[in-house]
Amino acid sequence: MANPISRLKMVIFGGRDERLSIPIMDGALKPNNVIEEAPVFALRPGLEDISVSPDGELYAACGDGVYRVLPDGTFAERAKYDRDVTALAVLADGALAVALGNAVVIDTAHAGRQIIERCDGRKLTAVNALHATPNGSLLITDGSATRPYPQWSNDLLEKGRSGRLLEYQMATRRTTTLAAGLSYAFGAFADSQGRILVSETWRHQISIVSGKTRQPAFSGLPGYPARFAPADGGGFWLSVFACRTQLVEFVLCEDDYRREMMRIVDPRYWVAPAMSSGHDFLEPLQGGGVKQMGILKPWAPPRSYGLVIRFGSDFIPRYSLHSRVGGKNHGIVAVAQRGDDLYVLSKGAGRILKVVLPQVREGLEL
Amino acid sequence: MLKTLSKWRYQYVPDHIVGEILQKQWMENAVTALVLIVTVMFFNYNVSNFSSLSNITDTLREASELGFVVLGMSVVLIVGGIDLSVGSMFAITNLIVLYCVQVLALPIPLAIAVTLIVGASLGAVNGVLIGYLRMRAFLTTMVTLIIYRAIADLLSYQWAVLISSSMSTSDIWDFIGSGTIFAIPSVAWAFAIIGIAGHIFLTRLRAGWHVMAVGGSRRSSYNLGLRVNRVVAVSYCASGVFTAISAVFYAARLGSPGADTGRGMEIIVLTAAILGGVRLGGGKGSVMKVVLGTLIVFLITNGLLRLAVPAGASRVILASILFLAATIDIRWYKNRHKAIQEFYVSPSYLELPPIPTTAADPASPYALNDKLRQVEVIGLGMVESPEDVILDEVDNLYCGSRHGEIIRFFAPDYQRMEVYAHIGGQPLGLSFDAEQNLYVCVGGMGLYRVTRDRQVEKMTDETNRSMFSIIDDSRLKLADDLDIAPDGRIFFSEATIRYEMHEWPTDALEGRGNGRIICYDPRNKVTTTVLRNLIFPNGIALASDRQSILFAESWACSIKRYWFDGPKRGKVESVIASLPGYPDNINRASDGNYWVALLGMRSPAFDLAMRKPGFRRRMSKQLPGDEWLYPNINTGCILKINEKGNILDALWDLGGVNHPMITSMREHRGYLYIGGISNNRIGRYKLNGADPNFVVSAGRHG
DSSP states (O other): OOOOOHHHHHHHHHHOOGGGOOOOOGGGGOOHHHHHHHHHHOOOOTTEEEOTTTTTEEEEETTEEEEEOOTTTTEEEEOOOOOOOOOOEEOTOOOOOEOOOOOEEEEEESSSSSEEETTTEEEEOOOEEEEEEETTTEEEEESSSSSSSGGGGHHTTTTOOOOOOOOEEEETEEEEEEEEEEOOOEEEEEEETSEEEEEGGGTEEEEEETTEEEEEEEEEOOOEEEEEEOTTTSSSSEEEEEEEHHHHHHHOOOHHHOOOOOOOGGGGGGGSOOOOOOTTTTTTTGGOOOOBTBOOOOOSSSSSSEEEEEEOOTTOOOEEEETTTSSSOOOOEEEEEETTTEEEEEETTTEEEEEEEHHHHHHHTT | OOOHHHHHHHHHOHHHHHHHHTTSTTHHHHHHHHHHHHHHHHHHHHHHTTSSHHHHHHHHHHHHHHHHHHHHHHHHHTTTOTTHHHHHHHHHHHHHHHHHIISSSSOOHHHHHHHHHHHHHHHHHHHIIIIOOOOHHHHHHHHHHHHHHHHHHHHHHHHHHHHHHHOOOHHHHHHHOOOOEEEEEHHHHHHHHHHHHHHHHHHHHHHHHHHHHHHHHHHHHHHTTHHHHHHHHHHHHEEEEEEHHHHHHHHHOOOOOOTTTTTTTTHEEEEHHHHTTTTTTTOOHHHHHEEEEEEEEHHHHHHHHTTTTOOHHHHHHHHHHHHHHHHHHHHHHHHHOOOHHHHOOOOOOOOOOOOOOSSSSSSSTTTTOOOGGGEEEESTTTTTOOEEEOOOTTOOEEEOOSSEEEEETTTTTOOOEEEEEOOOOOEEEEETTTEEEHHHETTTTTTEOOOTTOOOEESSBBBBOOOSSSSSBBOOBEEEEEOTTSSOEEEEOOSSSSOOOOGHHHHHHOOOOOOEEEEETEEEEEEEEEEEESEEEEEEEEOSSSEEEEETTTTTEEEEEEEEEHHHHOEEEEEEEEEEEEEEEEEETTTTTTTEEEEEEEOOHHHHHOOOOOHHHHHHHHOOOGSEEEEETTTEEEEEEOOOOOOEEEEEEOOOOOOOOOOOOEEETEEEEEEEOOOOOEEEETTTTTTTTOOOOHHHOO
């Protein structure tokens, strides 16, 4: 508890820390099972990011390669790299920009291979999202300066605040820092009006960056926001890779337990959100997750969850797609819309799902 | 170093006592007693010769007179009403007794009797109006206050001169007014006797319970069949009688037919009652509260007088005290259970050895497999929470259910079922004795048995109370599993004495030695506790030497052995010190070994939390139960062990498809029947190579 006055109040009057409260999922975020029931379009272990190119092809970053996903769900290799690909973007002219953890590699059509490894004197550490803006630049988010991309859970429990949003100008080959000191930046977007958005994951909000300042565009998300994707008809899609629980918020306040847990317990079994869950009984269990009469209730506290939110251009959520507790398609880190189809990448299940939007909208009575 | 200190602090400092003391009934009086002590000390310091004998005698005398009226008012408050007319009744009865004694010169007993009857009648007017005619107490007694005051004024006008001019020379009268026995005034003795009688009445006699019940919930009392109207009316009568008694002593002491007798008394009396802790809304109160409240208020008013505080100021102070007392009383009453809950959960330090590996490694005895995948399912969706299962000699299957029933499935296909007996609670461990009576440990109730002709009989639901336990541990809260010794004695476990059946997860969070093993001897019907301070003792099985029992301690993940007979009698030895999960029931296998059910598996995050009591305490206070870190009871398994503690086999249902949670298993004629308290089915697993004639029955194996 940071504030000594609120701590004193708690000791005298009892009650709970306000930071333990979590916004409920209601209104546009009312749970459904669209993602869980969606048909599997493609599956392959190691899927990390997807993107639709300007000519309508679906590209997926999987393991150390980038593949074109064909309409029958098979993968056709487009490029191979020496390390795991952590983010993917296709530029306006069809060039491929990938992030390899601590570097960004762009294979342009006419200017050869451009590699970005540092910005403003600091090396890139955990590049996790790329976005090609309409006016020819590339937005890069570097999640943390202390922990590489696979160790995002460590960064959460260490309350990391070293994320950055960078912009790379293709023409001048210069990288500038648009925002620093972010609580884990995990997605960037430039909307049709030129406003730049970044998702600040550990603060459960998406912010608008303008000049040197940033303001929250939507805060109080019930989960951890990840990458953005443009949506047809204005607005954007935001993928949320896991949902918050009061226990994790509580553990974030308990320094002694948290430090010892990080020291002696295997990271797979930490009290922290996960991309998928339910594989092993060594994972922590919360009271609401106990099965009664063979049933795991869908509103149990989620160790992993699948959530995609459709925002309007006014930054107000319009509707959302869920995979509830007990489902397989959790850990949604990226989506891509192509016409009436939304491709949803579930990192927890290693699959790409295809959601037919008109049916969904009809089902949700929108 | 810090860790060792922390370990010692949690093992030896008994902070579970704080919560246990707080939830005791008599704790409420402790606060008031403290206020009284502070008041006494304050006035002792400020007022000269406060603690001299004469002052104490005078204080006791006047306070006892006030105490009678407060007692009457409290009875009315407990019933849920209020009596504002006590001051006026006091005035009238004062005049009556003076008239009878001084003017009519009646014998003292007769005069007192007349006065009491008058007091009762005055109270009865209130009683009839409020109890039978259902008028509002506040308004009615305010009206009677005015009317009785008017009557008192009239009587005073007529009799004052007569009374003042007569002289009484009765010794009894003088004794009543100013006599003492062993330096304690007569009125204090009278108050003590009547107070003790009143306490017995309110707490031990049925009529007193009716009073408390009507005040606690009028509607429920009516539905129960209590004569609510009569109880209310009689309590107002009682108020009148007590006021009259007080007036008798007052009259004997002062002999004054003053016009202002009893004016404003109702405020002081109300303050005393509420300050003592008698609840304004009804249903709560006791004689002790009356005594404490009276003493405090009297000392304050008298003390302020002695300190020469002006009368107006002293009234303001008294009114503020009344306001404060009423506010705090309501707040405390509403939040008491929350405060108790806050303090009650006292997690302790529990360090377990490292988790034995369960990886699918052929070298590990606990290796994961999916042997239970081929389990047949019995009663799917038809039975809920069959914690334990047992079969009789003709192969019928019996199990408990969360509806408090023993369900019987008929052999050989177990498709047909019926309710064999209805007991209540949650039936847990089952066992047959030599005559095929079914003994059941019922969670929330105790040890019961169902005879061959399906009669339910209670064996025992209490045991001897430990001397130094604050909680009344003579009751059985969570009788879990049992087994029957060769001489018929029944050894059963009580998982925890601090929590009820439905609160068992909170006991998991505490990890304290809250449980015990109890022995019931049906020959002389005596129940005694044989082992204490066990950490959630669960399964019990008679060992092969028939002189000892194996028992499981769930949160300690261990199995121990206790000798109740023979040369090693009284000893406890460890059989398995560290299991990868939480053991539940233990039952005998056909080859002389034992089956153990693990109701859940250990996880590193929870094991770490068990070494951090402060973390668990804060978690239990700040998070709702659904969010707590729990032991993983979504997965279980069955182990086969021997008495030396070797693991001979492990049966898992890896996907958790059919049997996610296992609390019990029973071997019978080559099959293993599996039950789980969170399941809605029973499993039947074929054991290859097991004795096809093996039947568990008290005759042959225990």
